[in-house]
Amino acid sequence: MAMRVIIEGxxxxxxxxxxxxxxxxxxxxKGWVRNLLDGSVEVVIDGPIKQLMGFVAYCxxxxxxxxxxxxxxxxxxxxVVPEGFEQRPSA
Known part of the structure; x- marks a missing residue:
């Protein structure tokens, strides 16, 4: 289950x-993270629901x-989620 997370502040x-x-x-x-032009951070993650919810809580x-x-x-x-987890250039 892939999820998009937007972190603001x-x-x-x-x-x-x-x-x-x-x-x-x-x-x-698995997934990626990048800065957005509006000052937020975008993350796309994929994996077991328990780990996804743990990641969101950490965020x-x-x-x-x-x-x-x-x-x-x-x-x-x-x-499309890559294998592993990567940092991407700002968008």
Whole structure:
């Protein structure tokens, strides 16, 4: 089950993408993370539901320098998810 997660707040320039890569790999999830032009971070993840929900819960806090205001999720059924987890360029 692929899921799109959008994290809003002070989440760019604080190591959020590198942190997300570490968390996703620790949970055995596949997918990617990137910064968006509006200042948010976008993550597409795929894996077992328990691990997906754990990742979303971790995103509420993020790395220590982040200030997360909102985390929203939506299905990402049409998204092609790579094996492993990668950091992508900003969009």
């Amino acid at each position: 002070r989440v760019q320039g604080v190591g959020y993408r590198a942190w997300a890569v570490e968390q996703a790999r620790m949970l055995g999830l 509420q806090d993020g790395p220590s320098a982040a200030h997360v205001r909102r985390v929203s999720t939506a299905p990402a059924a049409d998204e």
